Amino acid sequence: MQFTAQQLAFMLNGTVEGDPSVAVNQLAKIEEGQPGSLTFLANPKYEQYLYTTGASVVIVNNDQVLAEPVKATLIRVENAYSAITILLEKYNTLKQDKSGIEQPSFIHPSAKIGENVYIGAFAYIGPNVTIGNNSKIYPQVFIADDVTIGEDVTLFPGVKVYFDCKIGNNVIIHSGTIIGSDGFGFAPAGDGTYSKISQIGNVLIEDNVEIGSNTTVDRATMGSTIIRKGVKLDNLIQIAHNVEIMANTVIAAQTGVSGSAKIGENCIIGGQAGIVGHISIAKGSQIQAKSGISKSIVDEGKKWAGAPAVSYSDNMRSQVVINRLPALEKKINELENIIKSLSR
Amino acid sequence: MQFTAQQLAFMLNGTVEGDPSVAVNQLAKIEEGQPGSLTFLANPKYEQYLYTTGASVVIVNNDQVLAEPVKATLIRVENAYSAITILLEKYNTLKQDKSGIEQPSFIHPSAKIGENVYIGAFAYIGPNVTIGNNSKIYPQVFIADDVTIGEDVTLFPGVKVYFDCKIGNNVIIHSGTIIGSDGFGFAPAGDGTYSKISQIGNVLIEDNVEIGSNTTVDRATMGSTIIRKGVKLDNLIQIAHNVEIMANTVIAAQTGVSGSAKIGENCIIGGQAGIVGHISIAKGSQIQAKSGISKSIVDEGKKWAGAPAVSYSDNMRSQVVINRLPALEKKINELENIIKSLSR
């Protein structure tokens, strides 16, 4: 897609300074702008790049003062940052403006498909599935029997949703993520082998959740594994059976949450962290990357680090000493020798 | 699916106490039961909930004494826990009662498909593939040339099996798991670049193995990567080339096993653990979550923890001191000052 400075100014209710006919077809950071690209200056820290950027068009605030001559065409707007956000959303919407039902796809006759739904080729919609209005089911998605999907949901290519799961409105799930595979439940059979425990619960995902790619959310043994509204999960995360994650908690990539753990609201959990099963994490907890949480966290709004985790500040203090340990041991041995000579 | 208390009692050989016509369409924990749900009481610890549950039907033991009035309809059976297990299995079987060959699917004319096999839409069965009786190949599964799959196997949607791999009987593999991708083998070419080492072995999965979702099992460079009978692997696990995991070992999510490691029988390995290449783990070893095993484990049946791992009890003892390190360092400095004053 290509736009002229004139067209952009019209879309953004701005005014052009320079050549209104210059055209751009991509966005760039101001310090990396090339001819044909559009960029913006919102943070005064980057003003220097305004005079050197190779971008063809720069969006700036109405009150931007020019300390040097500018090569690029400027578009002056009320708020450059908001303007670029609006453009990004428009661009994204254009890029993902899919609709209709592509062939071949598999839609069971008993499925109820809302209005203005996109179903990509090779998608599979099983019996008794419900899909709300304006949802996008990309190619190669699998939706099993009796699944309910809300409105304005996007399931990117290759997402798999097992039977009985429920997904709310405005949910985004990225490629390769698996919702509702069996929880990891086996009972020792007494002879060294294990018997599978049937996993007949489901997964319940509330509104406004976003889940990254290749993440796994297991179904509950009984009842539901629950992802509450507004939760954001990154890529390659493991959510075990019967976990419940409360509203607006954010979890970074490659973290694992073990069975039946409950994570409070508005927590922030770093990457590669691990949370053991059957514990509770108080709301507002902040957990550093690579931490191992082995006990319930009761105090709200605290920072934690280490494996097993302690308070962030305690962990920092211990880490500092760990790096001095060889020197510390040497000192102890020297003191021991002195003491021995003193006590002789 | 909906069942009346009367129907359930008939299926379970039990007797109804209360309204036999009340209907249920889902299972719930006794403390979370809602009207329309079925639950059970097997553990006396939860007896209190029998009198308060909102569930419509509760399965109880024949000898259950009622200390208070019960609102729900009861079904009395010999053993409530066994009864619920039977129901779960029946339910699961119903939910996964797929058969026949859906269209469009791709089945190479040279493939040999057993009796009563399910092949979902968009599944791909390559040349010379063999699939045993009663196996279920869900939609969007890929099975490459010369793969052999046993009887009563379930490959959930999106599983990919590369050429030449062999899967035994009663194996379950969940969505998104990749069997037989190339091992990570590269030889330095001398100029900073790497040359690929062809990975021409395969993956051999024995009977009764279950593998979770989005796990990866790489093919051997030569010979086989082997998962022995009864092994249970969770989600997002990495099994590198030429690994061998002996019978009935259980591994939790996000653990990684490096190339050519051999893991003994009946080991239990926690989540996010790492095992370096070319080592052996003795049978019956128990490895804590997040451990890093950097050397072979020779003693059988021991517990290990930490990265690099030491015995579980040693690790616990060191962890306790680590949290006291800042105080310990302070004490050492104080002692040093005293000693200096003494030796003056």
Added chain:
Amino acid sequence: MQFTAQQLAFMLNGTVEGDPSVAVNQLAKIEEGQPGSLTFLANPKYEQYLYTTGASVVIVNNDQVLAEPVKATLIRVENAYSAITILLEKYNTLKQDKSGIEQPSFIHPSAKIGENVYIGAFAYIGPNVTIGNNSKIYPQVFIADDVTIGEDVTLFPGVKVYFDCKIGNNVIIHSGTIIGSDGFGFAPAGDGTYSKISQIGNVLIEDNVEIGSNTTVDRATMGSTIIRKGVKLDNLIQIAHNVEIMANTVIAAQTGVSGSAKIGENCIIGGQAGIVGHISIAKGSQIQAKSGISKSIVDEGKKWAGAPAVSYSDNMRSQVVINRLPALEKKINELENIIKSLSR
């Protein structure tokens, strides 16, 4: 596929010693050779197995002296190791000799497909996609709008490539890997919820890159997430938005690289390592498995370990003392008692 010793000798320009009509249909390690298998002896360390192997055919160097009688048929060649490498490549090429366009597949009319391209069944090629000559797009791959793919590229089954991404020549990507899913970017909305930041950049993968299975490479917020030429990524790796990995760096399984991190050329990074966002790693750095890199590494070509990471040798020294900590603490307490008695 089956070959006689005579046929193999012809292919390898070697000479047969023993029965030229004996046939083999698989490769094996010399110590594991069974009748019907081919093996080789390149490393004198394994010479003992030459006399005991059950393999039917062994490839040896022309100058191999026989200390004992050999049961297998020998093929003498100039260099046994090179010979086996040539055979492996030939075998692999045969196994992956796919071409043509299988049906049903979805190819948008505006896509430009090169010569001798393989497109498997259920693959999806979106609008304005370009695919270079001799590339192989396996079944169930998804390629979104405006993606460019070079020559001699292999995308194994189930790979997903989001819109606008660019993949160079001679790239191999294994099953289940996701290229170009949204970066994990959210802005706090002030009321506890988060607003999505549109991710409108792309992913740029240069020539000769290989990526394992179920790895995720997120698109840039703006600009590109870049994987430079010759990089090798293993399975289940997370590459966040705006990361740049320079040429010929190798990363083992389950490692995560956070947003905007820059990793230099020819680094070697072990499995389950984590690299925080917005830092730089100097070229030639070697990072141990499970390390956590929390600060930029400026010195080139050094080894690092631990979480948070320090130099490899410092980490080793501290680890040794950590395992002695309980004893050390005991000693300190004893010294304290002596000092107290001395100072009385």
